[in-house]
Amino acid sequence: MARKKLWGGRFSSEQDDFFAKFNDSLSFDRELLEADIEGSIAYARALDRAGVFSAKDRGKVESGLRAVLEQNRRNPNAIASSSAEDVHSYVEEALTERIGSLALKLHTGRSRNDQVATDLRLYLRRKEAEIEKKMNRLLIALADFAEKNISAMLPGYTHLQRAQPVLFSHYLLAYGEMLLRDRQRLRESLERIDVCPLGSGALSGTVYKIDRNALARDLNFAAASLNSMDAVADRDFVLDFLFFSSTLMMHLSRFSEDLILYNSAEFSFIQLDDSIASGSSLMPQKKNPDALELVRAKAGRVLGHLVAMMTVLKGLPMTYNKDLQEDKQGLFDAILTVENCLEMMRRVFANIRICPERMLESAATGYLNATELADYLVAKKTPFREAHEIVGKIVVRASELGMRLEEMPIREYQSFSPIF
Numbered sequence: 328m329a330r331k332k333l334w335g336g337r338f339s340s341e342q343d344d345f346f347a348k349f350n351d352s353l354s355f356d357r358e359l360l361e362a363d364i365e366g367s368i369a370y371a372r373a374l375d376r377a378g379v380f381s382a383k384d385r386g387k388v389e390s391g392l393r394a395v396l397e398q399n400r401r402n403p404n405a406i407a408s409s410s411a412e413d414v415h416s417y418v419e420e421a422l423t424e425r426i427g428s429l430a431l432k433l434h435t436g437r438s439r440n441d442q443v444a445t446d447l448r449l450y451l452r453r454k455e456a457e458i459e460k461k462m463n464r465l466l467i468a469l470a471d472f473a474e475k476n477i478s479a480m481l482p483g484y485t486h487l488q489r490a491q492p493v494l495f496s497h498y499l500l501a502y503g504e505m506l507l508r509d510r511q512r513l514r515e516s517l518e519r520i521d522v523c524p525l526g527s528g529a530l531s532g533t534v535y536k537i538d539r540n541a542l543a544r545d546l547n548f549a550a551a552s553l554n555s556m557d558a559v560a561d562r563d564f565v566l567d568f569l570f571f572s573s574t575l576m577m578h579l580s581r582f583s584e585d586l587i588l589y590n591s592a593e594f595s596f597i598q599l600d601d602s603i604a605s606g607s608s609l610m611p612q613k614k615n616p617d618a619l620e621l622v623r624a625k626a627g628r629v630l631g632h633l634v635a636m637m638t639v640l641k642g643l644p645m646t647y648n649k650d651l652q653e654d655k656q657g658l659f660d661a662i663l664t665v666e667n668c669l670e671m672m673r674r675v676f677a678n679i680r681i682c683p684e685r686m687l688e689s690a691a692t693g694y695l696n697a698t699e700l701a702d703y704l705v706a707k708k709t710p711f712r713e714a715h716e717i718v719g720k721i722v723v724r725a726s727e728l729g730m731r732l733e734e735m736p737i738r739e740y741q742s743f744s745p746i747f
């Protein structure tokens with residue numbers, strides 16, 4: 328059945344079915360329903376202030392919009408059966424069903440261009456606050472885990488070669504620092520997202536007396552955008568979020584890689600609980616760290632969304648182009664992926680047992696105290712380069728003898744330097 332379009336007047340032939348499906352975004356932008364209604368309620372108030380709506384009209388529109396939201400909360404599938412092309416058309420249709428033609432006045436001076444930019448900012452701002460909470464929970468889990476194992480030691484690595492012994496807690500809190508920087512990145516992006524595009528119209532503003540500052544305040548934005556063309560063309564705030572997400576995921580991926588290695592039989596530093604591991608359909612002995620492997624892999628997927636968005640934006644002529652509709656699926660997927668990975672990592676920390684003896688054993692072999700030996704010589708006035716050379720030879724000797732440095736007799740040391 329032919330559906331009523333938002334812009335039918337100019338068109339004489341019907342839309343091709345395949346094109347209609349190709350063009351539609353309702354199946355994914357329905358995620359913005361709440362934000363769209365929130366924006367529309369504020370816009371109805373702005374139209375009231377502008378003298379387009381009477382107070383009574385405004386009241387009807389507002390309660391109609393709330394009813395649409397309520398109906399969708401009760402029955403989230405209501406929207407799925409709609410033939411509207413996107414969430415904005417859906418809300419207008421659903422409102423029209425409730426309050427009749429008055430609903431059609433709501434779009435006065437507004438375009439879906441400023442509408443969708445506003446919706447997406449409202450939506451993402453809320454999601455960012457939720458993500459920060461999840462990050463905080465993970466940080467607390469990490470700090471607790473570090474505190475619980477405060478005195479365990481393990482080899483610190485460079486080039487994946489045993490380098491110097493470090494506290495396990497010190498190692499864990501290195502990732503804590505990375506996550507704190509990620510949280511800072513998230514907070515910094517809030518400043519730029521906190522700007523209201525509504526009232527910019529399609530691209531050049533509007534002839535109606537929309538008080539844009541009041542509208543921005545009403546929606547709890549720090550300010551109204553200054554340039555109407557930029558307001559509808561800009562998706563930098565999506566890039567900001569995707570960059571934050573990609574960096575966070577890259578950190579979680581590195582962390583996962585470490586833990587996967589440490590959980591292997593070769594390292595045996597940690598043991599993942601059965602509850603967060605899975606088995607093999609063929610090899611009965613296997614217990615695989617799938618949770619961590621998935622976190623590691625999903626970093627690639629989120630980075631893919633960043634690259635995709637940057638590529639969509641590059642070369643776009645001013646101002647709005649339908650290309651911008653492609654901003655959503657990657658963003659929504661990145662949000663969900665980040666949320667799930669933060670939660671998964673938190674559960675991982677609640678389900679790891681560490682093997683401090685194995686870690687210590689490993690930190691005690693491989694001459695990780697060689698630097699300390701060189702420093703001993705330096706303390707006795709040997710230049711560091713020379714000390715480095717002497718200790719290098721001592722390490723070779725010790726390994727010939729199959730001994731640790733602390734096991735080798737003092738006369739062996741004396742044969743390399745009279746200082747000993």
Ligand code: ARG
Pocket residue numbers: 352356413439440443647649651652653
């Ligand atoms: N679904 C569209 C999007 O997500 C809404 C804006 C459409 N605007 C337009 N002028 N066709 O970008």
